[in-house]
Amino acid sequence: MSPTGKIKAVLVEDEAAAMAALQSYIQKFCPQVQICGTAQNSREAISVLHEIQPELVFLDVEMPFGNAFDVLDACQDLQFETIFVTAFSEYSLKALNQSAAYYLLKPVSIEELILAVTKVQQQLQQQRLFNRNQIIVANARETKPEKQQVILPTLDGFDVVKMEEIVRLKGNGNFTDVFLADGRKKMVCRFLKHFTEILPHPFLRVHKSHVINIHFVKSYHKGTGGYLTLQDGTEVEVSAAYKDQLLEAFR
CATH class of the missing domain: 2.40.50.1020 (LytTr DNA-binding domain)
Incomplete structure (x- = not known):
């Protein structure tokens, strides 16, 4: 998490207007999210994600120099939740639905954005509860x-x-x-x-x-x-x- 206790997020979007709209929506309607970085293409995204190591990535499916799946392939050493952002595409929607992924269709709906972020937040909290179990085990083994x-x-x-x-x-x-x-x-x-x-x-x-x-x-x-x-x-x-x-x- 960020120092403020919020969910660290990165936005990857190649269209300036779409990026600005998404940033505005997140800041206004998803206060639990802190935008820590942005990228406009897949190469830049791979670099930014490794630098910031966010918990959540809003990831445009189609962008210059590759697509969302190329980015994920190059970031397998990182752990983060992903909310895909896509214009309608039979190929991308089929892939996302098969993976039970979180995704938003452009233009982004505020209601769908809030719902997706809430689901991700719940997932992150579950992961932290798992870490709580690890803490319990570690404490049981620590004699001091x-x-x-x-x-x-x-x-x-x-x-x-x-x-x-x-x-x-x-x-x-x-x-x-x-x-x-x-x-x-x-x-x-x-x-x-x-x-x-x-x-x-x-x-x-x-x-x-x-x-x-x-x-x-x-x-x-x-x-x-x-x-x-x-x-x-x-x-x-x-x-x-x-x-x-x-x-x-x-x-």
Whole structure:
């Protein structure tokens, strides 16, 4: 996926007007798709697809220097879903129907575009669920908890990170903000309580709104509860109710 969490897509179309119309429709009616590149012929398409490695390609069937099937033949090392875009052609439609492919007839119908993108999105989500099973198996085989991976459900899908990459978590209403060692922040669709139940040592709840990875603690400052300074300079309040538990962890 793209950094925004959207479906990375490339448009391959040799007619400028058709390209402009398709871009406009996607941007307006398919917000889950991010157009990351375009190409106007098969040679250019092969190069762009290998450079961007998209999840979805809108692929014109007939174009200069070859056709859609030549492009797919040259990109067998890549994995992406394809929505073919074609003017009526008995040959192309027969081939596409036999393969149960997604395709759009020119001029493109907005309703058919939305339907095709929705089907592709569902297919991609199923593939990601399969990856979830791979994560479960990998975690079962990993003996060091900090090396295990955790799935973070977000508004756009989900991210997978190793537990050792998580610095701290902060409750944010119905969500949890997860702060990572590389400076990124993820807003996750789970209550903080969810993570207190699934994250093992070295994660420790120090406040009703804060869970920290004790490996990132730089110093503790006394007080009624006191506060922690983390390695990135962040200060995290410690509530009196969790103070003893925190001090015990460092004994």
